[in-house]
Amino acid sequence: MSEVENYLKRFTKLNALKPGTGMNRVFGSGAYSEAAEDMRQLFESLSMESYVDSVGNVHGIYRGGKKHEREILIGSHLDTVKDGGIYDGLLGIVAGAECVRRLTEEKQELSCDIHLIATNGEEGNELGGTFGSRCLVGAVDTADPVFMQKAAGYRLDREKIESAGYSFDRAAYYLELHIEQGPFLEMEKKKIGIVTGIVGLQRYHIHIKGMSNHSGTTMMQYRKDALVMAAELITYADKLARSYPEHFVATMQRFTVSPNSLAVINGEADMVLECRCSREEVMEDYCREIEAFCSRFGEGTVTMEPMVKKAPVLTDPALIRLGCQICKEKEIPFTEMPSGATHDGNMIATRVPIGMIFVPSHNGVSHSPEEYTSSEDCETGVEVLYQMLLALSGKQ
Numbered sequence: 001m002s003e004v005e006n007y008l009k010r011f012t013k014l015n016a017l018k019p020g021t022g023m024n025r026v027f028g029s030g031a032y033s034e035a036a037e038d039m040r041q042l043f044e045s046l047s048m049e050s051y052v053d054s055v056g057n058v059h060g061i062y063r064g065g066k067k068h069e070r071e072i073l074i075g076s077h078l079d080t081v082k083d084g085g086i087y088d089g090l091l092g093i094v095a096g097a098e099c100v101r102r103l104t105e106e107k108q109e110l111s112c113d114i115h116l117i118a119t120n121g122e123e124g125n126e127l128g129g130t131f132g133s134r135c136l137v138g139a140v141d142t143a144d145p146v147f148m149q150k151a152a153g154y155r156l157d158r159e160k161i162e163s164a165g166y167s168f169d170r171a172a173y174y175l176e177l178h179i180e181q182g183p184f185l186e187m188e189k190k191k192i193g194i195v196t197g198i199v200g201l202q203r204y205h206i207h208i209k210g211m212s213n214h215s216g217t218t219m220m221q222y223r224k225d226a227l228v229m230a231a232e233l234i235t236y237a238d239k240l241a242r243s244y245p246e247h248f249v250a251t252m253q254r255f256t257v258s259p260n261s262l263a264v265i266n267g268e269a270d271m272v273l274e275c276r277c278s279r280e281e282v283m284e285d286y287c288r289e290i291e292a293f294c295s296r297f298g299e300g301t302v303t304m305e306p307m308v309k310k311a312p313v314l315t316d317p318a319l320i321r322l323g324c325q326i327c328k329e330k331e332i333p334f335t336e337m338p339s340g341a342t343h344d345g346n347m348i349a350t351r352v353p354i355g356m357i358f359v360p361s362h363n364g365v366s367h368s369p370e371e372y373t374s375s376e377d378c379e380t381g382v383e384v385l386y387q388m389l390l391a392l393s394g395k396q
């Protein structure tokens with residue numbers, strides 16, 4: 001049995017890595033604190049200097065380098081969603097631990113230190129997702145009294161949040177191995193995804209103004225039915241999204257129609273259009289086409305107000321090349337792909353170049369007790385991470 005499998009069992013308290021058991025290392029829970037201390041002890045047992053910082057991120061520093069080069073960060077999150085799976089987050093941390101174990105076993109000489117970080121609160125929580133990594137980069141607004149009041153509920157004050165800041169001048173790169181959380185790799189029969197970026201997101205509030213009237217007396221040719229226009233728009237938006245390159249997704253959400261009564265033609269419809277892509281210009285182009293389509297309903301009938309625009313995050317081109325090169329040399333079936341989900345990398349990429357490796361999620365399932373990635377696939381991911389680490393720590 002592999003060490004990675006052992007580590008996964010240790011933190012999931014499972015005798016066998018069978019999917020179907022929910023993990024509950026939720027932000028702010030006792031289960032999280034216990035796991036954080038256990039992770040610290042694992043780091044310590046692998047000859048790392050270890051500590052849990054003031055917001056619950058766990059650090060392990062392996063002093064490998066004779067020279068004082070900038071360190072390489074390897075991380076992922078230790079918290080889970082409620083009833084989450086075994087592999088989400090945890091795999092990336094134990095993969096880092098296994099890399100350090102192998103470095104010592106193989107007595108590899110490094111030019112730099114390796115710094116493992118298991119982050120807290122990456123999943124959505126009351127203080128916002130990627131909380132631990134936002135503290136590391138210093139992106140938490142401690143001047144916001146509403147936020148600080150919520151933070152106080154988790155025994156966090158300004159000093160604790162600010163002292164968790166990490167000085168990124170010390171770091172050369174950040175690497176993360178993560179499960180894909182989607183079906184792409186499995187469908188494409190690939191073992192590794194070299195992540196090209198984390199997709200951006202745009203959301204628009206769409207309002208359709210029709211005319212409400214009696215559904216018995218209003219002849220079809222005199223109607224302006226908001227629900228029917230919405231149906232046309234929804235179908236078009238979906239069809240258009242499918243004509244875009246793979247990895248572009250668009251979804252209609254939070255639909256309401258009014259008055260939504262018997263014997264009445266609907267006069268108004270509201271919905272949210274969300275699209276995600278790793279290229280901002282593609283999202284802009286899609287939204288222009290949607291607007292052009294809406295104009296067919298007559299001027300002023302459809303309004304489209306931007307709600308959220310989150311820019312995509314790019315991973316480092318040199319790290320993408322390195323990951324691809326390693327997969328080619330090792331004859332591992334791989335593909336380049338964007339990440340459709342947010343990660344700690346979103347925050348960390350603002351300070352240091354990041355590289356991410358994906359391994360397949362069986363049936364594309366994640367954030368569920370049914371989440372599963374085979375041990376062989378986990379091992380392949382660890383191998384690519386290890387080879388990247390060796391390449392980077394040898395020649396900075």
Ligand SMILES: [Zn+2]
Nearest residue numbers: 077088089178
């Ligand atoms: Zn995750």
